[in-house]
Amino acid sequence: MDFAYSPKVEDLRQRLAAFMETRVLPANRRWHALAEAGTYPLEVIEPLKDQAKAEGLWNLFLPGLKPGEPGTRLTNLEYAPLAEIMGRLPWASEVFNCSAPDTGNMEILHLFGTPEQRELWLDPLMNGDIRSVVSITEPDVASSDPTNLQTEIRRDGDHYVINGRKWFNTGALHPLAKVLIVLGVSNFAPDAARHERHSFVLVPMDAPGFEVVRNVPIMNHHSPEGHCEVVFRNVRVPVANLLGEENKGFAIAQARLGPGRIHHCMRTIGQCELALELMAARALERKVFGKAIADYANNQDAIAECRLEIDQARLLCLRTAWAMDTFGNQSARVDVSAIKIIAARMQTRVLDRAMQVFGAMGLSNDTPLAYLWTWGRALRFIDGPDEVHLRVVARDEIAKAKARTGTLDPYFTPPDAHP
Amino acid sequence: MDFAYSPKVEDLRQRLAAFMETRVLPANRRWHALAEAGTYPLEVIEPLKDQAKAEGLWNLFLPGLKPGEPGTRLTNLEYAPLAEIMGRLPWASEVFNCSAPDTGNMEILHLFGTPEQRELWLDPLMNGDIRSVVSITEPDVASSDPTNLQTEIRRDGDHYVINGRKWFNTGALHPLAKVLIVLGVSNFAPDAARHERHSFVLVPMDAPGFEVVRNVPIMNHHSPEGHCEVVFRNVRVPVANLLGEENKGFAIAQARLGPGRIHHCMRTIGQCELALELMAARALERKVFGKAIADYANNQDAIAECRLEIDQARLLCLRTAWAMDTFGNQSARVDVSAIKIIAARMQTRVLDRAMQVFGAMGLSNDTPLAYLWTWGRALRFIDGPDEVHLRVVARDEIAKAKARTGTLDPYFTPPDAHP
Amino acid sequence: MDFAYSPKVEDLRQRLAAFMETRVLPANRRWHALAEAGTYPLEVIEPLKDQAKAEGLWNLFLPGLKPGEPGTRLTNLEYAPLAEIMGRLPWASEVFNCSAPDTGNMEILHLFGTPEQRELWLDPLMNGDIRSVVSITEPDVASSDPTNLQTEIRRDGDHYVINGRKWFNTGALHPLAKVLIVLGVSNFAPDAARHERHSFVLVPMDAPGFEVVRNVPIMNHHSPEGHCEVVFRNVRVPVANLLGEENKGFAIAQARLGPGRIHHCMRTIGQCELALELMAARALERKVFGKAIADYANNQDAIAECRLEIDQARLLCLRTAWAMDTFGNQSARVDVSAIKIIAARMQTRVLDRAMQVFGAMGLSNDTPLAYLWTWGRALRFIDGPDEVHLRVVARDEIAKAKARTGTLDPYFTPPDAHP
Amino acid sequence: MDFAYSPKVEDLRQRLAAFMETRVLPANRRWHALAEAGTYPLEVIEPLKDQAKAEGLWNLFLPGLKPGEPGTRLTNLEYAPLAEIMGRLPWASEVFNCSAPDTGNMEILHLFGTPEQRELWLDPLMNGDIRSVVSITEPDVASSDPTNLQTEIRRDGDHYVINGRKWFNTGALHPLAKVLIVLGVSNFAPDAARHERHSFVLVPMDAPGFEVVRNVPIMNHHSPEGHCEVVFRNVRVPVANLLGEENKGFAIAQARLGPGRIHHCMRTIGQCELALELMAARALERKVFGKAIADYANNQDAIAECRLEIDQARLLCLRTAWAMDTFGNQSARVDVSAIKIIAARMQTRVLDRAMQVFGAMGLSNDTPLAYLWTWGRALRFIDGPDEVHLRVVARDEIAKAKARTGTLDPYFTPPDAHP
Structure with a gap:
């Protein structure tokens, strides 16, 4: 339980702080100007991502990297002081490929993804080429008790058919968002155990029947990437899009x-x-x-x-x-x-x-x-x-x-x- | 110190609550839809104002009315339960000509205005024909200590010349806003008493040199009537526009x-x-x-x-x-x-x-x-x-x-x- | 709902405040000296009681007095500012026969007592000749839910027999304490309604089988009149000592x-x-x-x-x-x-x-x-x-x-x- | 900054916890019974001290021990989990010679004491043969600003003469208390620097002119060892009793x-x-x-x-x-x-x-x-x-x-x- 920063972390901290000061902070006003004008500030962020990757300040959050995967392989304890620095600007984490919900999504793809899922979604996520959404909270039920969730994921031959409404889907308006990780009811047996009824499936943003209804503001703040209300109307995905085991969501x-x-x-x-x-x-x-x-x-x-x-x-x-x-x-x-x-x-x-x-x-x-x-x-x-x-x-x-x-x-x- | 509602107040409460329920509340979504679209919802409010006036629910706040002036002549104690009801919708007070900052502005015009000022500004305010702004807070100093205020009101012959920057000027974007009541330094003598250095002057919104710079959001909420930053650049008003005595602001x-x-x-x-x-x-x-x-x-x-x-x-x-x-x-x-x-x-x-x-x-x-x-x-x-x-x-x-x-x-x- | 003090109350307030200042406060140190020495300060209080009664500052709390009963017949609203003044010294209320638990006990004796009970207990209480105890809280159960109470009050011929343990019985060590008003289970039928199982009985302090076990300190403060733990071991009282109806406690x-x-x-x-x-x-x-x-x-x-x-x-x-x-x-x-x-x-x-x-x-x-x-x-x-x-x-x-x-x-x- | 407990500390924790459970806790009721009866519970504590010393659970707090001095030589970090365990019973620290104010007093005697002072006071303190008092707070001034302190320590030939009143002198009634460490004004020059005007001197409890006035209760709790009010009336001690340098208190x-x-x-x-x-x-x-x-x-x-x-x-x-x-x-x-x-x-x-x-x-x-x-x-x-x-x-x-x-x-x- 040693909380002193190791030399490795201290080095990263100093490089990250310098990067923030010399590259990210000077772009802060430009970022806000674009965002307020309704343009997602990719033109600010993309060049910074390249620089961050080049300097080894990339995917700092992901503990279990395998050889060849891009990133720094830090423990959570090592990551903490770096996340603190990135947190000082709400938009900075994206520069280092460390923003929510991608970090969590990458973690579960890393842990539970099939080789095909990893190739299709995890690799481009880890490279910062695409972004992703996690789709859990629903407007009609208290989602803090996840057994309340009502979105349906029904098996139909080689496909799952998804119907439901979600909201607070962060990032659904991001221009690079390509995939949603959706939690819904998949076991409709009346006697199914309460915690073995739901599954996660991967849904491409361009799947027919999927729609972003609106960008729900949080205290009047319309985030440029969106905390969106979305609907799934008979959205069909192949069974290969199941993440992990069925009903183990x-x-x-x-x-x-x-x-x-x-x-x-x-x-x-x-x-x-x-x-x-x-x-x-x-x-x-x-x-x-x-x-x-x-x-x-x-x-x-x-x-x-x-x-x-x-x-x-x-x-x-x-x-x-x-x-x-x-x-x-x-x-x-x-x-x-x-x-x-x-x-x-x-x-x-x-x-x-x-x-x-x-x-x-x-x-x-x-x-x-x-x-x-x-x-x-x-x-x-x-x-x-x-x-x-x-x-x-x-x-x-x-x-x-x-x-x-x-x-x-x-x-x-x-x-x-x-x- | 009797806090029971008198029959008169009880009657007003019931009529006001009924008016809110049957006329104002049904217009709530329309009001919001217009406001979010960037249009001040006059089309919602103006007909309601006529109805409120017709029903005697008008200027409920103003205690010291004179014969012939429109309004109900309530004490503050009598007004309290009515303001409570109006407060339930943030935009409802305007329907009854009871919204800030007009109420306060009407009070001081009532107390300190010259007959000409009353005719020009108070009468139309009391009739709901125009709205007004109070211009006190400044961006560059802690205005909670009003001796810090820096806007200058300098006598120049028969005019005052005003220079300065203010913000949180509520209502400056309201389509009916016609006049600002501006507080500034008017006594520049180094030995002037701290509380006898400032004056109020009345400034028409169309005075040359006056400009609304921006609508400052409050927690990301851009109010449709504005909490505006404004500047006065050599704005000239006749000395008759002084409100009350000089340096008694x-x-x-x-x-x-x-x-x-x-x-x-x-x-x-x-x-x-x-x-x-x-x-x-x-x-x-x-x-x-x-x-x-x-x-x-x-x-x-x-x-x-x-x-x-x-x-x-x-x-x-x-x-x-x-x-x-x-x-x-x-x-x-x-x-x-x-x-x-x-x-x-x-x-x-x-x-x-x-x-x-x-x-x-x-x-x-x-x-x-x-x-x-x-x-x-x-x-x-x-x-x-x-x-x-x-x-x-x-x-x-x-x-x-x-x-x-x-x-x-x-x-x-x-x-x-x-x- | 008029909270202004009436002339009658204002007069009482002034007389009470003067009495506090000139008679009660000067005795404060003596009261404390005696109390700390282990003597209940009757020698301080009794003369003050006589003076208070003589000045009409007596039983100020009791709203429903009948002709001939000593006291001022104030409403609760009228009593409030007077209780505030008495409250400034923790021991002052007793001087005016307004201290807990006597006030509450007098109220229920007033409301529910038989003529005999009134003569035996209420009259001397109202005259300040004796003091009383209310005996509800029990050490072994959460008494905030009174259906938890376990003390038994069993009918045995013309008597009730009481067995149980109570605590925080305020005043049980007061030298003038003569009677306890005890709440206990009196209906043992398994199907009895939860709120119709308990009765109050009046128990003289000298009843055989009653014992004050100890003076329980409150945050280390041993009050001179006691917040006592007491036991009832086969305490017998005549059925005439029932207060109000049986099982309506x-x-x-x-x-x-x-x-x-x-x-x-x-x-x-x-x-x-x-x-x-x-x-x-x-x-x-x-x-x-x-x-x-x-x-x-x-x-x-x-x-x-x-x-x-x-x-x-x-x-x-x-x-x-x-x-x-x-x-x-x-x-x-x-x-x-x-x-x-x-x-x-x-x-x-x-x-x-x-x-x-x-x-x-x-x-x-x-x-x-x-x-x-x-x-x-x-x-x-x-x-x-x-x-x-x-x-x-x-x-x-x-x-x-x-x-x-x-x-x-x-x-x-x-x-x-x-x- | 490693907060994990080292094997050495873990061993001490387990031994200390066992000692608390098997020896100290069983004596808890006896300790309280004696204390409430007005007897300092030495008969409980002294045998436990011998046992604690024998088991090496002694002077756990003192970091800078020298060879031959009794104690465990722990850092503050190592001491923390042990003090937590001792703290569970307010009187337990004394068993391990770790109670306030002795620990602080031993620290300053250790740091600033002369060889004679160490022999006279520190050695018996470290052996648990005597106890000590620190005498700083005064009743008449806000002692949180120590420049307010008024007790005088005046040089008179080979002696200091002490006059003043202190309170919250913890332990002054302990039967083993033998010495006070007293802070007072020693430099009366009007131009003396505010923080170079006070000195500490060691005063034996039996010095003529020293008196314990009373045991001040804290929230009605009269601690058996006392948080005492004391007076110094022309108390004389040799200049050798100065602790550290003059005016460097x-x-x-x-x-x-x-x-x-x-x-x-x-x-x-x-x-x-x-x-x-x-x-x-x-x-x-x-x-x-x-x-x-x-x-x-x-x-x-x-x-x-x-x-x-x-x-x-x-x-x-x-x-x-x-x-x-x-x-x-x-x-x-x-x-x-x-x-x-x-x-x-x-x-x-x-x-x-x-x-x-x-x-x-x-x-x-x-x-x-x-x-x-x-x-x-x-x-x-x-x-x-x-x-x-x-x-x-x-x-x-x-x-x-x-x-x-x-x-x-x-x-x-x-x-x-x-x-």
């Missing part, structure tokens, strides 16, 4: 969620560091009633609270990454739930404090704060609402308590000890 | 802020009631892990916390309105600061809980929750940041403590009382 | 709890006002790093937060009292639950802030803060834990939501409204 | 505070783990409204929140210990402030939740919760109030922001980027 979803969730947490920590930097800078330069905002004890407290929260969250994030590396994603799932709750809640709190120091400007788009604040709020749902993850943590604690029954009596001092 | 600003602030609070309470209604409805119909969300004790707690907050805030809002009616806006200013803090913070908390029950849908624009949540965050700056108002409340408390010095000794039980 | 308990709960809330508000006064005084006189604590913005915020909380709580307390007076205790029970939650939580928060300003002294007994802070924590259990009351509020809200089903649709702007 | 105090503070944090974490264990056990066995408390989602949330807080705090505590070991106490002081704030606040929150699950029993002394809750509140003052430590963290953050000036511009997207 839940196990795959679980495998996918660990890394996906912690990547968000790592980026969140970077975003909170940035917010604290911006907040402290603003507090120094802004004056009210005759002195700098930084000289007021309530603002000092707000700054300190951010530091307390960030440092604790980072350490728990690193420990969780270490546990995933050491014991596997499934064994670390309680820790993943814990850091997932903490990071999302921290983001709204830290950003809230930072915005308050900025005054009305903090409400505008002139700073990154307003977007990050609303994104933090969204994170409290993305990959599962707080309530579901608190439940995971609590049930683990209660199970431990059951195993400990009867050992705590000596800590009580009942009446006979009170003379 | 602060006193006018103070007079304006009481009612403006509490109107926001009243509407906030209505919005929080709506959010609680939506939240409880959703909790009843949404199922997770086999039972309705409403059956989980943590969601029940969330619902109950909303009720606790709303009821307390409403009572304090009513008391503040009563104090304004009874003792005047200036005497009630500590109460106004108190309810201002409470209402804005409550809105983000209540809406946050409501969104959480809605799941991912709560992030979208399909419900009113996401907008109201971000609006609540903005309210923590609008009309002054929390910090300024907490300071007002604290200083009042500390002044009372000074007056009480020495009376508390008998409450202490120093060592000699401990045998 | 729950209805009586409900009738009792409304006023008892709100009296605690009123006193809590007074205690919080005192804490705020002490806190502000201390902040003015204490210096750190070269300026007064009151000059630091974080302490100012803390002071302001106290004012915000207290004012809101007081208004809700008054509204609840008004609702009890107007609609009856049962109809007001949701409001009672609401203010019960709010007041107890407020007390720990306000006191926590006050202690922090006092520094280490705040931990000691030299100020009243440490005791009041721990008492506030206890209040979160006394008369029911927060969780039970939040549940009451939530279920009421959810019931309202059910009645409103389907009315909220126009507030949604589903996809078709987003062109 | 602040530097010594700083050296002392790091370890002292973090030891409290380590123990706090152990206490919070115990509270969580007790809470979960109670939630499993307690039923309300027909199901176990552990089955309610709000209680599950409460349990989960405890786990989230404890795990984060422990990691930050370990990192701080590591930083102290690696960079020195002074360099780690911001981290020490951070964990000091976090641990104390966590303790009141975790214990508050645990008590709530226990119901009324949680208020009594029958469980350890009530004491630990109040102790957590006290910890928010002990070794400096939260406000002082937040200020330390904030100032560090602001200093970093100053060094970073101007680097953040590319993160802003000012108007020209909004086409």
Whole structure:
């Protein structure tokens, strides 16, 4: 459980930070100008991708690479400080082929894909030639309980026929998006076990019957790549498009969620560091009633609270990454739930404090704060609402308590000890 | 301090609620469709204004009406439950000629306007023929300390010449907006008292040198009427456009802020009631892990916390309105600061809980929750940041403590009382 | 719903405040000295009781007095500001015959007692000649769900025989305590309705088989009158000692709890006002790093937060009292639950802030803060834990939501409204 | 920064845990019975000390031991998990010669003591033959700003003469307490630097003129060893009793505070783990409204929140210990402030939740919760109030922001980027 950065990671950190400073940040305004004009800023991103790949800053996230596959083969623990740096700009991860949902999708294709699926989808994803979508959440049911999902994947001869409606399908409007990984009911037997009823299938974006209905805004923010509502109307894919085993979709979803969730947490920590930097800078330069905002004890407290929260969250994030590396994603799932709750809640709190120091400007788009604040709020749902993850943590604690029954009596001092 | 609704108010409440239900609410989707398409929804609003005026639901907010002036002549206390109802739809107040910043602007024109100013600006405002803008906040200084304001209003013969940059000028893009009420420095003497250096002047929107630079979004929401950044470049207005006395702008600003602030609070309470209604409805119909969300004790707690907050805030809002009616806006200013803090913070908390029950849908624009949540965050700056108002409340408390010095000794039980 | 104090109440307030200042407060240190020495301070209290009775400051709490009964016949709303004043010293209520649990006990004896019970117990209670105990909570079950109670009250000929263990029996060590009002199971039929199984009986303190086992400290504070653990071992009382109807104990308990709960809330508000006064005084006189604590913005915020909380709580307390007076205790029970939650939580928060300003002294007994802070924590259990009351509020809200089903649709702007 | 426990530490942990379970815990009720009867439980502790020493569980805390000195020579990082275990019983640390304030006192005697001072005071302390007191806090000034301290230490020939009043002198009533380490003003020159005016001197408890005035209770808890108010009236000690250099008391105090503070944090974490264990056990066995408390989602949330807080705090505590070991106490002081704030606040929150699950029993002394809750509140003052430590963290953050000036511009997207 050594959280010091190894020389290898330290080297990557410095190169990544330099790349961000000299290449990515200078393009930030151009990226925003294009995005606001309705053009996905490929012209900004594609050249940066080439440069990042050339400098070995590519696919930093993928632990189990095989010889010949492009990427740096880092553990989750090693990846954490790098994801933090990339997280400082919401669009930067794509430059390094490290953006959601591709990272999670690549992980499950890596783990469960057939050779054909890997060749068709994983290789171009790993090369950054295409992007992908994960299609799980549905508008009509509480998807935090995935047994609620209703999209149907019915076997029909050599094909699956898919019918259903999904939303918050991130990236479905990205010009390079080519494939969706779709979770739906595939076992309609009334007595089927609750967690053995769903499958994942791969659906090309150009499959007939598939339609992007709209780009659902998140707190009024229409992301350029989209968090889309989509429909599948009798979409047919060959049975070869099944990912993993039939009716084992839940196990795959679980495998996918660990890394996906912690990547968000790592980026969140970077975003909170940035917010604290911006907040402290603003507090120094802004004056009210005759002195700098930084000289007021309530603002000092707000700054300190951010530091307390960030440092604790980072350490728990690193420990969780270490546990995933050491014991596997499934064994670390309680820790993943814990850091997932903490990071999302921290983001709204830290950003809230930072915005308050900025005054009305903090409400505008002139700073990154307003977007990050609303994104933090969204994170409290993305990959599962707080309530579901608190439940995971609590049930683990209660199970431990059951195993400990009867050992705590000596800590009580009942009446006979009170003379 | 009687908070029961009088028969007159009860009658207005019922008529207003019926008007909202039968006329305003059915137009809600059309309003949004137009606004999102970039058209200010006058075609929705203007007919509703005529109907509201015809039914006597007009200018409900203005306490001191004179004979012949259109409106209902309600006290602040009487207005509160009506503003609550109007607040349930963010665009509804305009239907009843009760929207910010017109209400505050009408109040100061009513109090300080010359007969010519009243004829030119107040009468059409009270008739709903035009709308107005208040131009105070500046991008370059912390405007919560208004002595920081830098826009210049220099006398030049029979004119004032105005130079400066303002932002968060609400309504500057409204098609009926005709006049700005601008606060700036007018006394440049180095030894001028800090609170006797600024004046208000009336500036027509078509004055040469005035320009709307952009519509600043609030949390990515570009309001159709705009929260605009504007510039004044050598804008000339006749000296007759001075509002009230020269260099007495602060006193006018103070007079304006009481009612403006509490109107926001009243509407906030209505919005929080709506959010609680939506939240409880959703909790009843949404199922997770086999039972309705409403059956989980943590969601029940969330619902109950909303009720606790709303009821307390409403009572304090009513008391503040009563104090304004009874003792005047200036005497009630500590109460106004108190309810201002409470209402804005409550809105983000209540809406946050409501969104959480809605799941991912709560992030979208399909419900009113996401907008109201971000609006609540903005309210923590609008009309002054929390910090300024907490300071007002604290200083009042500390002044009372000074007056009480020495009376508390008998409450202490120093060592000699401990045998 | 008029919360202004009537001339009658204003007169009582002034006389009560003067009595507190000139007679009660000067005895405060003597009271504490005696209590710490283990002597119940009757020698301090009894003369004050005579004076209070002589001045008409007696039984202020009891709304439904009959001619000839001693007391002031105030409504709950009228009583609230007086209870606030008495609450400032934890032992002061007894001086005015207004202390728990006697007030609640007198109420139910007033409502449900037979003429003989009234003569034997109510009259001396109303005269302040004796004190009483209410015996409900049991150590072995979660008494917040009263169907859990296990103490048995079995009919045996002309007697009831009582067996069981209770605790947190406040006042059982008071030298004037003469009677307990005991709740227990009286209907042992397996098919008895859950809320028709318990009865109240009156048990003299000197009944054979009754024993005070110990004075249970609350956060290390051994109250001089005791929050006692007691046992009933085959205690026999005549059937005439049944209070109200057999097996209707729950209805009586409900009738009792409304006023008892709100009296605690009123006193809590007074205690919080005192804490705020002490806190502000201390902040003015204490210096750190070269300026007064009151000059630091974080302490100012803390002071302001106290004012915000207290004012809101007081208004809700008054509204609840008004609702009890107007609609009856049962109809007001949701409001009672609401203010019960709010007041107890407020007390720990306000006191926590006050202690922090006092520094280490705040931990000691030299100020009243440490005791009041721990008492506030206890209040979160006394008369029911927060969780039970939040549940009451939530279920009421959810019931309202059910009645409103389907009315909220126009507030949604589903996809078709987003062109 | 490796937080895994080394084999050496793992071995010590297991032996210590076994010692706690088999020897210390069984004596817990006897310890309390004696303490409540007013006898310091030496008869319980002394035999356990002999056993602990014999088993090599002695002076675990002291990093810089020299050959021949008794103890285990652990780093702060290694000591942390052991202090956690000892912390589970408030009186257990003494068994292992690891209790405050002796640990801090031994550290400064170790660092600054003369050979004679070491022989007279340090050797018997390290052997557990005597105990000691640190005498800093004063009742009349805000001691969180130590320049406020007023106790005088005046040179008079070969002696220092001490006059002043101190309080919260922990351990002054311990039967083995033999020496106080006293901080006071020693440089009365008006132009003396603020941080070079105070000295530490060693004062034997039997020095004429020294008196223990009273045992100040903390939240009504009179600790058996005392948190005493003491006076020095013309107390004379030889100049050889000066600790370190004259007028360099602040530097010594700083050296002392790091370890002292973090030891409290380590123990706090152990206490919070115990509270969580007790809470979960109670939630499993307690039923309300027909199901176990552990089955309610709000209680599950409460349990989960405890786990989230404890795990984060422990990691930050370990990192701080590591930083102290690696960079020195002074360099780690911001981290020490951070964990000091976090641990104390966590303790009141975790214990508050645990008590709530226990119901009324949680208020009594029958469980350890009530004491630990109040102790957590006290910890928010002990070794400096939260406000002082937040200020330390904030100032560090602001200093970093100053060094970073101007680097953040590319993160802003000012108007020209909004086409």
